[in-house]
Amino acid sequence: MESGQTGKITTSGSLADFKLTEILQALALGRHCFQVNILTDDLTDVGNIVLKADRILAATGPGVTGKPAFRALCQRPDEGRFQIAQLEPPVIFDPLGRLQGLLLELLPPDEPTPSPVLTHQTAPASAPCSRPVSTPLPSSMLSGHPQAKAALSIAVVSPKGGVGKTTIALNLANALAASRRRVVLIDGSVNGDILAALGAQHRPCAGVAEVLAGRASLEESLLPTANPTLKLLAAFGPGVPVPEELDNIGADRWCDLITQAHARAEIVLIDTPAGLFGATRSILSAVSHVLGVLQAEPLSTRLSDRFSRVIESLPAPRRPALVGLVVNMLQADCDVSVEALRELAQREKPSLFQSFLPRTTAFLAAAHHGQPVRFDGEHAIAGLFDAIAAELSKRLKLPDELGRYRFLT
Amino acid sequence: VLSSSAKHALQSSFRLVKPIAETAADLFYGKLFELKPEYRVLFSSDMAAQKRKLMGMLAFIVRALDWPESSWRESTPAETDLFLVVLALGRRHTRLYKIPADSYEVVGKALLWTLDQGLGPAFTAEVRGAWAELYRLLCCTMRLGDGAEEENLPSLHEAVRGIHDNNAESIDCPKTETA
Numbered sequence: 001m002e003s004g005q006t007g008k009i010t011t012s013g014s015l016a017d018f019k020l021t022e023i024l025q026a027l028a029l030g031r032h033c034f035q036v037n038i039l040t041d042d043l044t045d046v047g048n049i050v051l052k053a054d055r056i057l058a059a060t061g062p063g064v065t066g067k068p069a070f071r072a073l074c075q076r077p078d079e080g081r082f083q084i085a086q087l088e089p090p091v092i093f094d095p096l097g098r099l100q101g102l103l104l105e106l107l108p109p110d111e112p113t114p115s116p117v118l119t120h121q122t123a124p125a126s127a128p129c130s131r132p133v134s135t136p137l138p139s140s141m142l143s144g145h146p147q148a149k150a151a152l153s154i155a156v157v158s159p160k161g162g163v164g165k166t167t168i169a170l171n172l173a174n175a176l177a178a179s180r181r182r183v184v185l186i187d188g189s190v191n192g193d194i195l196a197a198l199g200a201q202h203r204p205c206a207g208v209a210e211v212l213a214g215r216a217s218l219e220e221s222l223l224p225t226a227n228p229t230l231k232l233l234a235a236f237g238p239g240v241p242v243p244e245e246l247d248n249i250g251a252d253r254w255c256d257l258i259t260q261a262h263a264r265a266e267i268v269l270i271d272t273p274a275g276l277f278g279a280t281r282s283i284l285s286a287v288s289h290v291l292g293v294l295q296a297e298p299l300s301t302r303l304s305d306r307f308s309r310v311i312e313s314l315p316a317p318r319r320p321a322l323v324g325l326v327v328n329m330l331q332a333d334c335d336v337s338v339e340a341l342r343e344l345a346q347r348e349k350p351s352l353f354q355s356f357l358p359r360t361t362a363f364l365a366a367a368h369h370g371q372p373v374r375f376d377g378e379h380a381i382a383g384l385f386d387a388i389a390a391e392l393s394k395r396l397k398l399p400d401e402l403g404r405y406r407f408l409t
Numbered sequence: 410v411l412s413s414s415a416k417h418a419l420q421s422s423f424r425l426v427k428p429i430a431e432t433a434a435d436l437f438y439g440k441l442f443e444l445k446p447e448y449r450v451l452f453s454s455d456m457a458a459q460k461r462k463l464m465g466m467l468a469f470i471v472r473a474l475d476w477p478e479s480s481w482r483e484s485t486p487a488e489t490d491l492f493l494v495v496l497a498l499g500r501r502h503t504r505l506y507k508i509p510a511d512s513y514e515v516v517g518k519a520l521l522w523t524l525d526q527g528l529g530p531a532f533t534a535e536v537r538g539a540w541a542e543l544y545r546l547l548c549c550t551m552r553l554g555d556g557a558e559e560e561n562l563p564s565l566h567e568a569v570r571g572i573h574d575n576n577a578e579s580i581d582c583p584k585t586e587t588a
Contacts, residue, residue, distance in 0.1 A: 013556045022549050025549070026546050026550040029474075029491045029492045029547075030485075030491050030492025031476065031483070031484065032485070052481065054481070055481060100412065288534045317525055
């Protein structure tokens, strides 16, 4: 590449303090041409990357050039030093690509799909993505602040128990992951319903309680699933749960946990305890969105306005948005159930999802086998969850491109 | 990387801040001194000028992000280049003003809180995310400025000229600088 160092601007530092991907993103704020030299601690040259604005013009690494060099340099361990020098832009150049696109290519490839049941807690080694492509703000900056709302986090809630909230959270997470979105499903209920629904309640070595108590890291606590883009975080690890540990988690600590989870996923979905108060209120104060679940029966029509009333009762900075209401357990052959749906449709029409879930033995069978309905051969019911996932994505204006755009930024 | 939609969110939200610039600046410094009362002595007693400088800097940042994709091959003067200007700002903060490194976090908190208060419902998750991402990149750039050579770094004075009537040197000019 024909270009020359101008000597105008130079800066340097340690790669222990700055990630290379972070440096490149900062340089992309401007429009000048820069070369970033990567060096070992004893200043031996490792390689360099040239960029102008948000275009990577060239990369040279150990024995390679172009995109392979860019990948190799960005995936090196966080060690050594860097130097940045301003260049006169070359007269003729053919960029390797835009920085954002090249960083996307650094995302880990999908893991091989295991058998359609939860694998053991000892998670497989992570795919070879040695560093995050985007560094979140320090978690302490989030404390007492609704920063977690910047991340896409959805609490699945209901004003009463027994409406199928856990079933919907599990199957919706599965449907979102099936559309190749990266999802972390967190069990926010002290009852540990998600793992129980999968017949895997004995498997987690740690969960929300242990992570927030500092006894385990989120990374080691996330459970892999049959779908490589879906991870689960149990409510607690082995043994008898200590209810206070989960019930007394404040909104700030939930914010921190969600932020950590969001660094690993595009969407963080949280199953909550029944009701809209107590522990659920803390979760509501930490998430960006709420997905309400209602049963197609008369009591639901009397409680349907509770979602908006409870949300409005939260202080403005803590207030999540209601992304919609899912109607569950519709009995098409029961006039009372159909009438309840009709009434809900009149009252809550803008909020209701267009797909309704029936009361069906398919859920019982899936629970019996410890699987989401998709893996239990219930393709029609799985299709309804796909439709709800698609409508959810549309309401949230999620990008279509494999959901990866939001994951990066 | 700031996406096109993030830039749009920053620009459209800042358009809403402009009419309430004075109030926003009041909110920002009020929050900053509430979080860190000891920072009050770092600033000149003329807080009105300081507040104008803050809004001038924000206006410069948002405007510097506004250029057509098709012109990425073109060069821009150093004093209008966001990376170079913020790099120089970071260098001055560390070497000249001795601003502590932990101030980035506090200022970020105050900034996001101010935008939240000022924009109300318009401060959506998307807008918040865009400002948080921009601030993260600006902090990284300022920290990079710590190791920068001083020669030829652009002056913020030039950068802000034309953006605001009051020519500003820094958003965080210490008293010693402005006295």
